[in-house]
Amino acid sequence: MKTVLILVGKTVNKHFVAGINDYTERIGHYMPFIIETIPELKNTKNLSEDQQKEMEGDLIMKQIQPSDTVVLLDEHGAEYRSIEYAKWLQKKQNTARRLVFVIGGPYGFAQKIYDRCNEKISLSKMTFSHQMVRLIFVEQLYRACTIIKGEPYHHE
Numbered sequence: 622m623k624t625v626l627i628l629v630g631k632t633v634n635k636h637f638v639a640g641i642n643d644y645t646e647r648i649g650h651y652m653p654f655i656i657e658t659i660p661e662l663k664n665t666k667n668l669s670e671d672q673q674k675e676m677e678g679d680l681i682m683k684q685i686q687p688s689d690t691v692v693l694l695d696e697h698g699a700e701y702r703s704i705e706y707a708k709w710l711q712k713k714q715n716t717a718r719r720l721v722f723v724i725g726g727p728y729g730f731a732q733k734i735y736d737r738c739n740e741k742i743s744l745s746k747m748t749f750s751h752q753m754v755r756l757i758f759v760e761q762l763y764r765a766c767t768i769i770k771g772e773p774y775h776h777e
């Protein structure tokens with residue numbers, strides 16, 4: 622199974638970039654994992670928040686294939702403990718061809734993205750910035766990979 626993470630906008634903070642690169646490399650030892658970054662349309666053409674979400678939504682849709690299993694990172698999504706999340710991921714490894722996670726832009730997702738998704742996952746009931754949540758997500762994905770392999774990274 623290929624796993625893809627779609628992001629809106631380049632990661633700005635160099636410390637986040639370093640952390641994301643570190644976990645991306647680690648995840649790559651467990652499964653094929655790539656990050657696709659679409660442009661954030663902030664400050665272009667004086668777009669309203671809704672127009673920005675719509676246009677970013679069109680760019681996200683272009684990255685999605687019909688057979689993809691699409692999982693949105695969303696604070697209103699299902700919440701898992703890390704071990705439950707690892708079990709969820711293992712099931713997906715057995716059933717999905719391409720597992721595509723999407724993190725929204727600063728204003729979240731356009732309705733068309735909610736309509737297309739298969740599932741929504743929350744990392745907390747609190748809202749993280751679209752820049753910070755990507756680092757938290759890749760750490761959790763790495764953690765799940767180590768749990769599946771029975772490796773001693775995770776301690777309850």
Ligand SMILES: C[S@@+](CC[C@H](N)C(=O)[O-])C[C@H]1O[C@@H](n2cnc3c(N)ncnc32)[C@H](O)[C@@H]1O
Nearest residue numbers: 694695696724725729743744745747748749751
């Ligand atoms: C600043 S948030 C957008 C908040 C927006 N009000 C909304 O309703 O989605 C930017 C993106 O970060 C991700 N995000 C933020 N907090 C999250 C959380 N607790 N769990 C999962 N994803 C989260 C989501 O993908 C969201 O689209």
